[in-house]
Amino acid sequence: xxxxxxxxxxxxxxxxxxxxxxxxxxxxxxxxxxxxxGLGPTAAIALLLPTTxxxxxxAAIITLCGIYYGAMYGGSTTSILVNIPxxxxxxxxxxxGYKMAQDGRAGPALxxxxxxxxxxxxxxxxxxxxxxxxxxxxxxxxxxxxxxxxMCMGLTILIYLASGSMIKALMMAALGLxxxxxxxxxxxxxxxxxxxxxxxxDGVGLIPLVMGLxxxxxxxxxxxxxxxxxxxxxxxxxxxxxxxxxxxxxxxxLRGSLLGFGLGILPGAxxxxxxxxxxxxxxxxxxxxxKFGQGAxxxxxxxEAANNAATGGSFIPLFSLGIPSNSVMAILLGAxxxxxxxxxxxxxxxxxxxxxxxxxxxxxGNIMLLVLNLPLIGLWVKLLKVPYAILFPLxxxxxxxxxxxxxxxIVDLYLMIFFGLMGYFLRKYRYExxxxxxxxxxxxxxxxxxxxxxIISEGSPKIFFIRPISGTILAITILLLLSxxxxxxxxKREVLPLDKET
Amino acid sequence: xxxxGWRKPDYKSGIFFLLLGLWVCYFSWKxxxxxxxxxxxxxxxxxxxxLLAFLSFLLVFQVLFSWTSPTWSTRVQWKNILSVLAAMxxxxxxxxxxxxxxxxxxxVVLLMKVIEPQSWKRAVWGGVxxxxxxxxxxxxxxxxxLPRSFLxxx
Numbered sequence: 001x002x003x004x005x006x007x008x009x010x011x012x013x014x015x016x017x018x019x020x021x022x023x024x025x026x027x028x029x030x031x032x033x034x035x036x037x038g039l040g041p042t043a044a045i046a047l048l049l050p051t052t053x054x055x056x057x058x059a060a061i062i063t064l065c066g067i068y069y070g071a072m073y074g075g076s077t078t079s080i081l082v083n084i085p086x087x088x089x090x091x092x093x094x095x096x097g098y099k100m101a102q103d104g105r106a107g108p109a110l111x112x113x114x115x116x117x118x119x120x121x122x123x124x125x126x127x128x129x130x131x132x133x134x135x136x137x138x139x140x141x142x143x144x145x146x147x148x149x150x151m152c153m154g155l156t157i158l159i160y161l162a163s164g165s166m167i168k169a170l171m172m173a174a175l176g177l178x179x180x181x182x183x184x185x186x187x188x189x190x191x192x193x194x195x196x197x198x199x200x201x202d203g204v205g206l207i208p209l210v211m212g213l214x215x216x217x218x219x220x221x222x223x224x225x226x227x228x229x230x231x232x233x234x235x236x237x238x239x240x241x242x243x244x245x246x247x248x249x250x251x252x253x254l255r256g257s258l259l260g261f262g263l264g265i266l267p268g269a270x271x272x273x274x275x276x277x278x279x280x281x282x283x284x285x286x287x288x289x290x291k292f293g294q295g296a297x298x299x300x301x302x303x304e305a306a307n308n309a310a311t312g313g314s315f316i317p318l319f320s321l322g323i324p325s326n327s328v329m330a331i332l333l334g335a336x337x338x339x340x341x342x343x344x345x346x347x348x349x350x351x352x353x354x355x356x357x358x359x360x361x362x363x364x365g366n367i368m369l370l371v372l373n374l375p376l377i378g379l380w381v382k383l384l385k386v387p388y389a390i391l392f393p394l395x396x397x398x399x400x401x402x403x404x405x406x407x408x409x410i411v412d413l414y415l416m417i418f419f420g421l422m423g424y425f426l427r428k429y430r431y432e433x434x435x436x437x438x439x440x441x442x443x444x445x446x447x448x449x450x451x452x453x454x455i456i457s458e459g460s461p462k463i464f465f466i467r468p469i470s471g472t473i474l475a476i477t478i479l480l481l482l483s484x485x486x487x488x489x490x491x492k493r494e495v496l497p498l499d500k501e502t
Numbered sequence: 503x504x505x506x507g508w509r510k511p512d513y514k515s516g517i518f519f520l521l522l523g524l525w526v527c528y529f530s531w532k533x534x535x536x537x538x539x540x541x542x543x544x545x546x547x548x549x550x551x552x553l554l555a556f557l558s559f560l561l562v563f564q565v566l567f568s569w570t571s572p573t574w575s576t577r578v579q580w581k582n583i584l585s586v587l588a589a590m591x592x593x594x595x596x597x598x599x600x601x602x603x604x605x606x607x608x609x610v611v612l613l614m615k616v617i618e619p620q621s622w623k624r625a626v627w628g629g630v631x632x633x634x635x636x637x638x639x640x641x642x643x644x645x646x647x648l649p650r651s652f653l654x655x656x
Contacts, residue, residue, distance in 0.1 A: 050646070051639075051640070051646075054645055165561075167557050167560055167561050167564070168561065170553070170557050171519055171554055171557045171558060171561070174523070174550045174551075174553040174554035174557065175519070175522075175554060177546070177547075177549075177550035177553075178526055178547055178550045178551060178554065181546055181547040181550065185543035187543070188542065188543045190533050190534070190542075190543040192529075192530075192533060192543060192544070192547060193526075193529065193547070216590075219586065220583050220586060220587075223579070223582040223583070223586065223617055224578045224579050224580075224582060224583055387618075388618075389614065389617060389618035389620060390614065390620070390624075390628060392613070392617070393609070393610045393613035393614055393628070393632070394610075394632060396586065396589075396590065396609075396613070397606060397609065397610060397632060397636065398636075400590060400593055400594075400609075401636060401640055401646075401648075404597065404648075405640060405646040405647075405648070408647060410594050410597060410598060413590070413593070413594035413597070414591070414594055417587060417590050417591060417594070420587075420590075421587065424583070425515075428511070429511045429512070429514075429515040430511075431515070443546075443550075446546075447546040450541070450545075450546065451541045451545070451546075454538055454539065454540075454541055455539065455540065455541075458539045459537060459538030459539030459540075460538070461538070
C-alpha cells in the first residue's frame, strides 16, 4: 500500500507545471544532443548543469535525467538516416539501421527504434522502482571499509570493460584520483597541488573538467579534419512497423531490455556496451544470422532496447548506494551534492520526493520521447542539415558560458580550456576519459572511506579483508584485476567496443 | 630503442605520465604521508601517484618489447586547433572587461570566419543571434550573473 502511495506522490510532483515543463525540456534537449553528432550526453549534461542551479533538487534531477535517456532515443536517428551515430550507444544501430534506410525502410527502422526504446525504457524504470529501495535497505549496514571496497570494485569494472588497453584505463583512473586530490585537504586543510593559485583551494570543479574532456576535446577533434555530411534524400514514410516486423522485433526487444537493465546496473558497463552485447546475442540466437548487417530489423530493435534499458539500470547504484556507474551518473552525483542532497543508502528514505518524483518523471518522459521522436522526425532530419561550421562555435560558446556561470570564476574558463586540450591529446593517444571522471568523483569519497577505515582499525589494512561484505567485494575486485592475465579472457576483452560517452 | 621507441605514441605518453606520477609522489611525500593509523594529507595522492608511475612504467616497458604501429596518421589542421584555443582564451580574458554580449558576439563571428569561412552576413547574424539569445536565456531567464560591459548594460 505504501508503495502505491509513494508512486502516486511521485506523479503528483511531476505533474506540477514547472516539473512537467522541465521534464519535457530535458527530453527535448536530450533528443537534440542525441541527434547532433559531436556532443554526447555526458558533455550535454555537464553543459546544462549550471542552468539547473536555480531549480529545486527534484526539478534539476528530472531535467538532467531527461537529457540522458532522451539522448539514447535521439542517437538512433542519425545512425539510421546518415550512418553517423549521434552517441556511442547508437554505433551498432548503424549496421542494420542504415542498411534498412538505404533499402527504403527508414520509417520502420526509426519506428521500431522508438517503440523498442519506449518498451525497454519503461521496463527498466519498473526494475529501478523495485530494486533501488531494496538495495538501499541492504546497504544501510555498510561502513567505511565496505564503501571503500565497493568503490574499488566500481572503478575496476569500469576499467575492465574499457576498450583497448587496461593499463591505460587504470592510468586514467589514477590520474582522476590525483586531480580529485587538488585543493585543501578536508581533514588538515593542507593545500595539495594548488600551484599557488588561490582559486584552486576549493579543488577542481566537475563542470570545467567534464566540459573540457568531453565537450571541448570533441570539437577540437572534429575541426582538425573536414567533416563531410551526407543526408538521406527522399521522404520518410510508414513509421509504424508492420505486423511481421513487430513479430520479428518482440523477442529482441524483451531480451535487449533484460540484458540492458542487468548491464546497466554494473558499474562501468552502461548503454554502449549493452547495445553491443545485445547485437551479438541477437545474431547468435537468430535463425538467419546472415541477414545481420544487411538490414535485419532485429539488429535495430535489440540494441536500441538494450541501450535504453541500461540507462534505467544505471540509476540503481546511484540512488541506492550513492555510487555512480558511469560518467553521466558521476555528474548526476555531483548535481545531487550541489543541491544539498546526500547520496547514499538513505537517499530514498530521506528524500522520497526526489526519488519517486524522478522515477515518475521517467515514465512520463518516455511517453514524451515517443511523441518527440516519431511525429516530429522531419524536424530532426532538418536539424541534421545544419553545417558543423555553424554548430561548433555554439557548442564552444555553451561550454564557456556553462563553465563561467557554474562558479562565476574566470579561472574555471581557463581550467576548462586546459582540460579540453588535455582531453584532445588523451584521445589522440587513445586514453579514455570515462575512468578519469569516475575516479575524480569517487576520489574524495574513496579517500575519506580509506582514512576512516584505517583510523578505525588503527592502521591495519586487514579491516578491508576480514569484514565479510568488504572482503567478498575486494576478492571479486582482485579477481577481475588479475583476470586479463588469462589469455582466453584477454582475447575476449579485445573485442569490446569503444565506449567514449558513457 | 630510439629507432622504434620514440616513434610510438604510447612510449611518449608513458614517459610523460611516469614523470608526472613521480612528481606527485614527491610532492605528496613533502606535504606529509602520516602513519597508517593516522594517514596524512599526502597519503592518498601518494598512492595514486605511485599507481600512475608504476602503470606508466609497465606501459613503456610493454611498448619497448612490442611492434605495434603508431596511430597518428591523419593530417592535423593545427591552425584550426590553435585558433579555437586562442579564441577561447581571449574570451576568458575579455569577458569581465568588455562584457558578455560584446565578447560573445566577437567570439562567434571570429570562429565562423576563421575555421570554415562563412559569408559576413551569416557570421554577423550568427553573432547577433547567439549573443542575444544566450544573454536572454542565462541572464534574464536563468538569473545567472553575466559580466556587463563598460557601458553599464549588456
